[in-house]
Amino acid sequence: MKRLLVTGASGFLGRRIAEFYGRNYEVVTPGHQEMDITDKEKVSAIFHDFKPHFVIHSAAVSDVGMCEKEPERSWKMNVEGSRNIALASAELHAKCLMCSSDQIYFGSKIPGPHREDESVNSLNVYGRQKKQAEEECLAENPKCVMLRLSWMYDTVTKSKYEHGDFFRTLALGLKKKEILRYPVHDVRGITDVDEVVRNLEYAWELEGGVYNFGSPNDRNTYETVIAMFTKLGWDAKVVQRNEEAFAPAPRDISMNTDKINKNGIVFSSTLDGLIRNGRLLKLTKESK
Numbered sequence: 598m599k600r601l602l603v604t605g606a607s608g609f610l611g612r613r614i615a616e617f618y619g620r621n622y623e624v625v626t627p628g629h630q631e632m633d634i635t636d637k638e639k640v641s642a643i644f645h646d647f648k649p650h651f652v653i654h655s656a657a658v659s660d661v662g663m664c665e666k667e668p669e670r671s672w673k674m675n676v677e678g679s680r681n682i683a684l685a686s687a688e689l690h691a692k693c694l695m696c697s698s699d700q701i702y703f704g705s706k707i708p709g710p711h712r713e714d715e716s717v718n719s720l721n722v723y724g725r726q727k728k729q730a731e732e733e734c735l736a737e738n739p740k741c742v743m744l745r746l747s748w749m750y751d752t753v754t755k756s757k758y759e760h761g762d763f764f765r766t767l768a769l770g771l772k773k774k775e776i777l778r779y780p781v782h783d784v785r786g787i788t789d790v791d792e793v794v795r796n797l798e799y800a801w802e803l804e805g806g807v808y809n810f811g812s813p814n815d816r817n818t819y820e821t822v823i824a825m826f827t828k829l830g831w832d833a834k835v836v837q838r839n840e841e842a843f844a845p846a847p848r849d850i851s852m853n854t855d856k857i858n859k860n861g862i863v864f865s866s867t868l869d870g871l872i873r874n875g876r877l878l879k880l881t882k883e884s885k
């Protein structure tokens with residue numbers, strides 16, 4: 598059995614990766630206490646112990662607000678920690694997939710959907726740290742595959758520490774019969790985490806470099822939800838326009854997926870993913 602090392606396995610994505618690949622790989626998940634990714638020697642020692650064939654690096658400070666508040670601490674994790682993982686992977690000749698982010702495109706003057714080779718300088722600290730991590734990891738280990746992920750959701754909660762996400766917040770709002778407000782000045786991919794997890798296995802085959810890796814979406818978030826409700830035959834009156842959010846600086850961080858598509862990796866559109874999962878939600882409601 599091939600060995601797969603997953604960082605950040607107590608987090609939203611890492612937990613799901615470890616669970617899914619545990620069926621066909623020997624998965625090792627050194628946690629924060631055992632392997633602080635900012636400790637270069639420790640990372641190298643753990644890698645030499647486990648001798649992974651594959652690595653998926655999902656540990657990070659993933660909270661955009663936290664990166665603004667504590668840029669130095671988050672830099673240590675998001676940039677230095679990632680570089681340590683890239684270096685250790687190179688030492689062991691392990692193929693390394695790294696989680697980057699669509700926030701890299703935040704503030705781009707070029708209209709979306711954005712392509713990987715665009716010149717970017719994100720307006721937020723998190724986006725800039727992810728970009729710097731991409732550059733430094735590829736300089737140390739050109740075989741690294743940097744995956745720019747979009748906003749991910751699941752339909753189920755796997756840990757009490759888990760942050761909310763797009764789908765579960767929507768489902769909870771519906772259950773509580775709340776008015777749901779979504780921004781009209783925000784365009785981005787929103788992706789079913791299950792598709793991300795499954796597609797990672799195909800990403801082993803990719804050449805080193807940067808790849809947009811998530812659902813394409815050309816609607817703003819309000820339009821996306823309206824289209825979902827309409828398709829599912831749900832009452833769209835509960836969905837309202839949020840005109841304030843992102844109004845001072847409208848955001849479009851949607852991603853062009855031609856590059857992964859050419860490599861045989863395909864994601865559903867955001868709308869199709871939401872409709873598919875929305876149907877399940879409806880079935881669950883009816884079956885109760």
Ligand SMILES: NC(=O)c1ccc[n+]([C@@H]2O[C@H](COP(=O)([O-])OP(=O)(O)OC[C@H]3O[C@@H](n4cnc5c(N)ncnc54)[C@H](OP(=O)(O)O)[C@@H]3O)[C@@H](O)[C@H]2O)c1
Nearest residue numbers: 605607608609610629633634656657659696746747748749
């Ligand atoms: N979630 C999304 O929608 C989204 C979107 C785009 C990109 N991404 C990227 O995808 C990756 C996974 O995101 P996520 O939402 O799963 O993150 P998450 O839930 O916040 O999990 C982060 C993980 O990193 C670990 N960690 C933090 N500092 C560490 C350190 N110094 N050493 C070792 N481990 C450390 C945490 O462990 P402890 O809890 O024990 O500290 C936790 O397991 C991240 O790179 C993120 O930037 C996520």
